[in-house]
Amino acid sequence: MNIYLVGGAVRDKLLNLPVKDRDWVVVGATPDEMLAQGYKQVGADFPVFLHPQSHEEYALARTERKQGRGYHGFSVYSAPDVTLEDDLKRRDLTINAMAMADDGSVVDPFNGQQDLENRQLRHVSEAFAEDPLRILRAARFAARFHHLGFRVADDTMALMRSMVADGEVRDLVPERVWQEVQRALHEVTPVTFFEVLRKCGALRDLIPELADDEAAFETAMAALASAADQDLATECRCAALLHPLSPAQVLDRAAALKAPNDCRDLSRLVVELAPVTREPSLTSERVLELFNQADAWRRPERFGLLLETLACLPDGLDPDTRNKLEQAMEEARSVDARSLMAQGFKGKELGEAIGRERFRIIGRLFG
Numbered sequence: 293m294n295i296y297l298v299g300g301a302v303r304d305k306l307l308n309l310p311v312k313d314r315d316w317v318v319v320g321a322t323p324d325e326m327l328a329q330g331y332k333q334v335g336a337d338f339p340v341f342l343h344p345q346s347h348e349e350y351a352l353a354r355t356e357r358k359q360g361r362g363y364h365g366f367s368v369y370s371a372p373d374v375t376l377e378d379d380l381k382r383r384d385l386t387i388n389a390m391a392m393a394d395d396g397s398v399v400d401p402f403n404g405q406q407d408l409e410n411r412q413l414r415h416v417s418e419a420f421a422e423d424p425l426r427i428l429r430a431a432r433f434a435a436r437f438h439h440l441g442f443r444v445a446d447d448t449m450a451l452m453r454s455m456v457a458d459g460e461v462r463d464l465v466p467e468r469v470w471q472e473v474q475r476a477l478h479e480v481t482p483v484t485f486f487e488v489l490r491k492c493g494a495l496r497d498l499i500p501e502l503a504d505d506e507a508a509f510e511t512a513m514a515a516l517a518s519a520a521d522q523d524l525a526t527e528c529r530c531a532a533l534l535h536p537l538s539p540a541q542v543l544d545r546a547a548a549l550k551a552p553n554d555c556r557d558l559s560r561l562v563v564e565l566a567p568v569t570r571e572p573s574l575t576s577e578r579v580l581e582l583f584n585q586a587d588a589w590r591r592p593e594r595f596g597l598l599l600e601t602l603a604c605l606p607d608g609l610d611p612d613t614r615n616k617l618e619q620a621m622e623e624a625r626s627v628d629a630r631s632l633m634a635q636g637f638k639g640k641e642l643g644e645a646i647g648r649e650r651f652r653i654i655g656r657l658f659g
């Protein structure tokens with residue numbers, strides 16, 4: 293049997309980037325031979341094994357063919373006669389379809405090295421179209437490597453467009469879509485991900501509110517770029533992206549994309565509360581309302597994320613107001629219920645006394 297390093301590890305090595313996961317392909321072996329050597333089989337659909345010591349993934353060389361629509365039916369063929377080239381051919385992009393032997397020599401039947409040099413994200417073969425998730429992957433690699441000069445190759449963009457026109461994106465399982473979106477939000481330039489999706493038409497299927505409205509798209513991208521520059525959390529990036537939508541649209545989009553609840557909730561809050569922070573002079577009444585609406589007393593951390601996100605929006609929260617809001621929140625939160633109880637307040641009166649005290653503190657910072 294012959295073993296080769298494949299996929300992202302080879303690509304990243306050749307780009308002189310740190311290699312995270314190493315995946316291996318095994319050519320000319322049967323599952324029994326692997327088991328006899330101490331590998332542990334994982335994957336029920338196709339033969340993938342974990343190395344007994346390193347626990348890295350070793351997959352038997354395989355071919356795949358799609359059966360029917362959607363991300364379900366793939367028929368996998370794996371046997372000792374499947375060659376390394378067969379296995380590389382089923383992959384998405386040429387830069388991901390190279391292998392490296394023990395001696396460091398690169399096996400590159402689809403000119404991945406040339407595409408690395410020319411900074412091209414190019415599909416390996418027409419089989420790219422068998423897996424519509426690859427549209428999102430191509431956009432994600434564009435977002436990861438844009439700063440190095442990589443672009444989606446013209447013929448690949450054309451293929452992605454025709455896949456979108458065939459309705460392929462609508463067939464994707466939402467969980468898989470969210471997984472790609474979530475990763476994309478943390479690539480070097482997440483904006484590139486959405487630009488590529490817009491260019492190939494996929495954004496219309498995923499976030500139509502941004503695809504059909506130039507101004508909404510631009511403001512979403514400006515906010516997202518700022519959230520990424522400041523290395524904000526996933527939910528802040530998601531909220532920055534969705535901020536041009538209405539509250540009802542945010543809920544629809546979050547449900548359709550199966551975004552987690554913390555992303556959905558922060559996105560909704562940002563949309564609802566953004567207008568408050570744009571008011572020319574914030575009164576203490578408005579600030580108290582803002583704190584209450586954001587449930588800031590019980591969710592101080594989320595309130596912090598809310599302010600961070602609002603500060604990323606074009607015409608968003610200015611640094612002075614943000615500092616004042618943070619200070620007001622910190623001081624108002626420290627209102628001591630016990631000392632009010634000691635003064636004899638209880639039940640409803642206690643709640644009202646806490647509210648008055650908080651309002652008084654906020655009033656010291658806001659008029």
Ligand SMILES: Nc1ccn([C@@H]2O[C@H](COP(=O)(O)OP(=O)(O)OP(=O)(O)O)[C@@H](O)[C@H]2O)c(=O)n1
Pocket residue numbers: 298299300301313315382383384385388389423425426429
């Ligand atoms: N839909 C997919 C998913 C994966 N692959 C192939 O499987 C390899 C491993 O996939 P994955 O670990 O998802 O990506 P990496 O390229 O390793 O990138 P990352 O750095 O994100 O791990 C890829 O390089 C690519 O050759 C593919 O062709 N089509």
